[in-house]
Amino acid sequence: MSVDVLVRGGTVVDSAWQGPADLWIRDGVVQALLRPGDRPDGAAAARVVDASGRLVLPGGVDPHCHVGFTSGEWTSLDDYRQCTTAAVFGGTTTIVDFAIPRPGQSPIDAAHRQRAKATEGLCDAALHACVVEWDDTTADQLRSLAADGIRTVKMFTTYRGETMADEDTILATMHALRGGDGMVVIHCESNPIVEDAQHRAQTRGGVDAGHMPDTRPELAETASVAAILAIAESQGAPVYFVHQSTPEAVELVAAARRRGLAAFTESVAHHLVLDETRYSGEEPERFVCCPPLRPAATVAALGRHLFTGEISTIGSDHCCYDLAQKRAHRHDVRQMPNGLPGVETRLPVVFSRYVVDQGLPLPRFVELTAANPARTNGLYPRKGSLMPGADADVVLWDPDARWQVTAADLHMATDYTPYEGMWLTGRPTTVLVGGRVVVDDGRLVDDRPLGRHLQAGPIDLRGLGWLGPAAPAHSDAAPAHSDTATAQPGPTPAGSGVAR
Numbered sequence: 001m002s003v004d005v006l007v008r009g010g011t012v013v014d015s016a017w018q019g020p021a022d023l024w025i026r027d028g029v030v031q032a033l034l035r036p037g038d039r040p041d042g043a044a045a046a047r048v049v050d051a052s053g054r055l056v057l058p059g060g061v062d063p064h065c066h067v068g069f070t071s072g073e074w075t076s077l078d079d080y081r082q083c084t085t086a087a088v089f090g091g092t093t094t095i096v097d098f099a100i101p102r103p104g105q106s107p108i109d110a111a112h113r114q115r116a117k118a119t120e121g122l123c124d125a126a127l128h129a130c131v132v133e134w135d136d137t138t139a140d141q142l143r144s145l146a147a148d149g150i151r152t153v154k155m156f157t158t159y160r161g162e163t164m165a166d167e168d169t170i171l172a173t174m175h176a177l178r179g180g181d182g183m184v185v186i187h188c189e190s191n192p193i194v195e196d197a198q199h200r201a202q203t204r205g206g207v208d209a210g211h212m213p214d215t216r217p218e219l220a221e222t223a224s225v226a227a228i229l230a231i232a233e234s235q236g237a238p239v240y241f242v243h244q245s246t247p248e249a250v251e252l253v254a255a256a257r258r259r260g261l262a263a264f265t266e267s268v269a270h271h272l273v274l275d276e277t278r279y280s281g282e283e284p285e286r287f288v289c290c291p292p293l294r295p296a297a298t299v300a301a302l303g304r305h306l307f308t309g310e311i312s313t314i315g316s317d318h319c320c321y322d323l324a325q326k327r328a329h330r331h332d333v334r335q336m337p338n339g340l341p342g343v344e345t346r347l348p349v350v351f352s353r354y355v356v357d358q359g360l361p362l363p364r365f366v367e368l369t370a371a372n373p374a375r376t377n378g379l380y381p382r383k384g385s386l387m388p389g390a391d392a393d394v395v396l397w398d399p400d401a402r403w404q405v406t407a408a409d410l411h412m413a414t415d416y417t418p419y420e421g422m423w424l425t426g427r428p429t430t431v432l433v434g435g436r437v438v439v440d441d442g443r444l445v446d447d448r449p450l451g452r453h454l455q456a457g458p459i460d461l462r463g464l465g466w467l468g469p470a471a472p473a474h475s476d477a478a479p480a481h482s483d484t485a486t487a488q489p490g491p492t493p494a495g496s497g498v499a500r
């Protein structure tokens with residue numbers, strides 16, 4: 001038997017274990033994961049990649065990317081090639097984008113248009129659909145999308161007149177998805193509270209970028225999360241909350257999960273690392289995102305939930321605006337594009353601040369940034385794993401590299417990063433996508449656009465720690481669930497900390 005690539009001499013880290021192992025790759029798929037020096041019978045490698053002194057991680061799965069996203073008068077600046085180039089340099093080898101309908105566009109048309117762009121990328125991409133308004137065609141569209149491998153549906157409880165869905169629409173969408181291996185993915189902020197806070201800010205201190213926290217208070221998030229959990233419980237439907245920025249919001253979701261609801265929390269890197277003091281600097285517009293950055297104590301309490309297990313995934317919420325777009329309405333955040341560039345920095349920032357600085361176990365890091373994002377999007381174990389049969393998306397990571405973040409050295413299609421000047425420890429050095437070495441020694445060595453649109457399978461709710469269905473409010477309700485098997489343990493037991 002011949003193989004294409006042997007990754008030899010590193011410390012392999014999967015979501016359930018870590019230890020020295022060699023990775024054998026054939027036809028873009030992990031063929032075998034063996035003790036160092038062992039080989040499959042008769043195997044010979046066409047190429048050997050030396051991973052000595054490196055961690056060998058599954059490629060990151062970013063569950064929250066906006067590529068070429070239009071909101072109001074603004075469109076983010078990157079296309080699939082640019083976004084995925086930045087992604088692979090940051091150790092991410094799968095992105096999940098959003099097909100958000102423009103006015104007059106149907107959910108299915110938006111999804112078909114966006115997924116066609118995936119072939120422009122350097123790595124694979126999946127897609128969330130989006131529902132803004134319910135009509136008599138929506139249920140059929142959702143069934144068609146699910147059959148086509150698009151099973152997650154994004155909804156917003158804010159942005160009135162643009163992407164906001166009312167509670168009737170949210171309930172109808174959850175009802176349609178339950179029992180069909182689909183899931184609502186939801187941005188939760190109470191729009192009445194947000195609009196009232198914006199009005200109060202305007203009359204008191206202003207709605208400029210420096211007052212961003214005043215315009216979208218923490219209460220708006222927790223109030224909306226509580227309301228959406230009630231709707232999900234009434235339908236026995238699974239639900240995934242994006243970019244939760246407060247520990248209270250996370251704890252509401254965790255409590256619902258303990259009651260039996262399939263409910264999950266995503267946090268994003270900037271909410272886990274940056275705090276609201278950034279709005280007091282000279283250029284607060286660099287940090288305008290939604291929800292806004294929170295107080296330092298809130299950030300610390302949120303980060304502790306990475307250790308408790310109550311945060312399921314870490315995304316980037318990547319929105320690639322530049323400073324000119326940010327500055328155009330710096331005195332009115334209601335008109336400014338919300339969002340930060342982050343697809344390239346997600347893994348290094350979280351690794352440095354939580355694995356290196358706070359001792360987050362390496363398998364948990366992989367679980368949060370690769371395995372669980374794959375599970376919540378119906379991509380596991382094909383993605384987010386290094387078990388045999390998985391796609392050979394592999395990251396060689398130098399855990400000791402000390403480097404300073406500067407926009408000029410990154411690859412995102414913007415002129416700034418919210419982490420400018422920050423010193424980090426740990427970064428990817430070599431990245432394989434489907435068994436191809438794409439980045440090596442920090443250089444792009446294969447720029448072929450071979451990305452694929454991925455069709456999602458059933459969502460692995462039990463792999464995410466969900467233990468059973470909620471009791472439905474009416475007898476015919478049944479939540480979606482999957483009996484998809486999780487990966488089996490590898491050749492060595494799990495460990496924690498940074499392998500040196």
